[in-house]
Amino acid sequence: MKKALMTLGLAVLLAAPAMAGSVGVYGAWWTTEDASDSLGGGAWVDFYLGRGMEIELRGSHFSDFETVNDVGDTADLRVTAWDLGFTYNFGYGSANKLNPYLGGGGTIFSAELDRINNDKRLGTVDDEWGYYLVGGLELPISPHFALVGEAMYRQVKFEILGNDLGFSGVKQVVDSKGFEGNIGVAFKW
Numbered sequence: 001m002k003k004a005l006m007t008l009g010l011a012v013l014l015a016a017p018a019m020a021g022s023v024g025v026y027g028a029w030w031t032t033e034d035a036s037d038s039l040g041g042g043a044w045v046d047f048y049l050g051r052g053m054e055i056e057l058r059g060s061h062f063s064d065f066e067t068v069n070d071v072g073d074t075a076d077l078r079v080t081a082w083d084l085g086f087t088y089n090f091g092y093g094s095a096n097k098l099n100p101y102l103g104g105g106g107t108i109f110s111a112e113l114d115r116i117n118n119d120k121r122l123g124t125v126d127d128e129w130g131y132y133l134v135g136g137l138e139l140p141i142s143p144h145f146a147l148v149g150e151a152m153y154r155q156v157k158f159e160i161l162g163n164d165l166g167f168s169g170v171k172q173v174v175d176s177k178g179f180e181g182n183i184g185v186a187f188k189w
Contacts, residue, residue: 021047021054024148026184030062032176035077038062042081042182052090056103058083060180067160067174075160075172076114077125083107083132097140104133109156109176123160130156136182144188152180 023045031037042060049055058081065077085105091098111125136150160172 019047019049020189021045022146022186022188024184024186026148026150026182028060028062028180028182030154030178030180032065032174032178034173034175035065035067038065038079044083046087052088054087054089054101054103056083056085056087056105065176067172075123075174077158077160077174078112078114079176080110081107081130081132081154082110085132085134087134089138091138099138099140099146100136101138102133102135104131106130107132107154107156109158111158113160125158125160128156128158130154138186140188146186146188148182148184148186150180150182152182154178154180 023043025043026041028040028042029037030040040060040062042058044056044058046054046056060081060083061079062081063078065079066074067077068074083105084107085103087101087103089099089101091100107130109128109130111127113123113125132155133153134150135152136148139147139149141147155177158174158176160174
């Protein structure tokens with residue numbers, strides 16, 4: 001399914017080079033329920049579909065999540081989120097200086113487990129599906145550039161599968177729902 005989403009995103013990118021849109025980069029801060037907060041970054045591309053609607057493809061990477069289970073084991077995660085969704089831009093094409101937008105979509109979360117308990121006793125974590133909701137403000141600073149600030153809500157649960165001294169399997173559920181703040185710059189065409 002991950003390949004299907006990536007293929008769909010690539011098809012959107014290849015089919016719409018003449019459409020209006022934007023590309024941008026941002027810094028991010030994600031605070032979750034069961035894991036530590038994490039700094040990250042990402043990039044997006046979106047295309048205008050008409051009447052304020054845009055389709056967007058974005059990728060974000062967070063490299064320093066830490067979670068602790070019931071018996072005190074810590075696990076370090078690296079998470080990459082691949083988002084595909086829609087936004088509605090309330091001020092698209094108008095003379096407004098500040099353009100608000102709302103949106104949401106689906107996400108594939110790809111996670112890697114760095115270590116458990118600061119040793120090399122690695123476990124596994126599978127890719128998971130989730131969703132996101134986003135609201136943001138876009139402030140044009142030139143005809144082709146804009147500053148962007150966003151607030152996102154992400155929903156996902158990871159299952160870390162490890163071992164307990166090699167005798168039995170241990171499953172740790174990490175509820176990573178929470179809010180993310182993004183600040184970045186966009187190039188518009």
